[in-house]
Amino acid sequence: MQKATIQLETLSCPSCLQKIENAVKGINGVNQDSLKVMFNASKVKVDFDSEAVVINDIEKAIEDLGYPVVKSKVKPA
Numbered sequence: 001m002q003k004a005t006i007q008l009e010t011l012s013c014p015s016c017l018q019k020i021e022n023a024v025k026g027i028n029g030v031n032q033d034s035l036k037v038m039f040n041a042s043k044v045k046v047d048f049d050s051e052a053v054v055i056n057d058i059e060k061a062i063e064d065l066g067y068p069v070v071k072s073k074v075k076p077a
Helices: 016-024 055-064
Strands: 003-008 030-040 043-048 068-077
Touching: 003 055, 016 030, 016 043, 016 055, 043 055, 055 068
Parallel strands: none
Antiparallel strands: 003 043, 003 068, 030 043
16 A cells, blocks of 8 residues: 555635545545545545556546646655
């Protein structure tokens, strides 16, 4: 497992949070229980199985919703 912290551009509405959560939870290899979308900090924290999914896939799922990713940090869990 790896831990990712993904910094997004400022989130403007709480419903954005739900959309991002649903998109990331739908990715194979993501630990759904670890997922936290922080509205005030505009960050997503999630643990994922690096053998099943790469950080770029998670970023792309978020960006496909229209929320630009500023940067990501990944470290071993």
